[in-house]
Amino acid sequence: xxxxxxxxxxxxxxxxxxxxxxxxxxxxxxxxxxxxxxxxxxxxxxxxxxxxxxxxxxxxxxxxxxxxxxxxxxxxxxxxxxxxxxxxxxxxxxxxxxxxxxxxxxxxxxxxxxxxxxxxxxxxxxxxxxxxxxxxxxxxxxxxxxxxxx
Numbered sequence: 001x002x003x004x005x006x007x008x009x010x011x012x013x014x015x016x017x018x019x020x021x022x023x024x025x026x027x028x029x030x031x032x033x034x035x036x037x038x039x040x041x042x043x044x045x046x047x048x049x050x051x052x053x054x055x056x057x058x059x060x061x062x063x064x065x066x067x068x069x070x071x072x073x074x075x076x077x078x079x080x081x082x083x084x085x086x087x088x089x090x091x092x093x094x095x096x097x098x099x100x101x102x103x104x105x106x107x108x109x110x111x112x113x114x115x116x117x118x119x120x121x122x123x124x125x126x127x128x129x130x131x132x133x134x135x136x137x138x139x140x141x142x143x144x145x146x147x148x149x150x
Contacts, residue, residue: 013133020113027109031102032076036061038106040069041078041095045103049094051084078102 005011024035033041036059043058044050056066070093073079078099084090095103118126 041099041103044095049092052091
């Protein structure tokens with residue numbers, strides 16, 4: 001019995017994610033950003049100052065990856081980092097003015113790419129797809145909880 005992985009849901013989601021990642025990195029690269037850095041800027045703009053650990057959990061990445069993102073964004077003055085007054089071990093991160101300016105650019109890029117990706121899909125179809133993808137995320141999230149710091 002022959003198996004065609006190109007008919008599997010996970011394979012197609014992975015391919016779509018790969019294409020999107022490449023497009024985001026290409027367009028964001030014009031502003032000296034990667035997709036991962038843009039996500040940090042987006043979440044800081046949305047939630048405001050937060051601990052580096054909370055940001056890492058929200059992004060579902062390893063501590064070492066988070067450190068690299070933070071250092072690069074600090075180097076380019078897109079974020080600022082300080083110690084928490086209550087617990088000096090906790091590092092708080094927030095956007096700088098440069099970071100806030102990039103956030104507006106990031107939102108425009110997201111809108112453009114979303115529009116391109118959703119061509120030919122009705123609003124209802126898009127909502128159904130998002131609903132299904134969120135269900136799948138919830139199905140798989142328990143499998144990665146606790147593994148993100150390793």
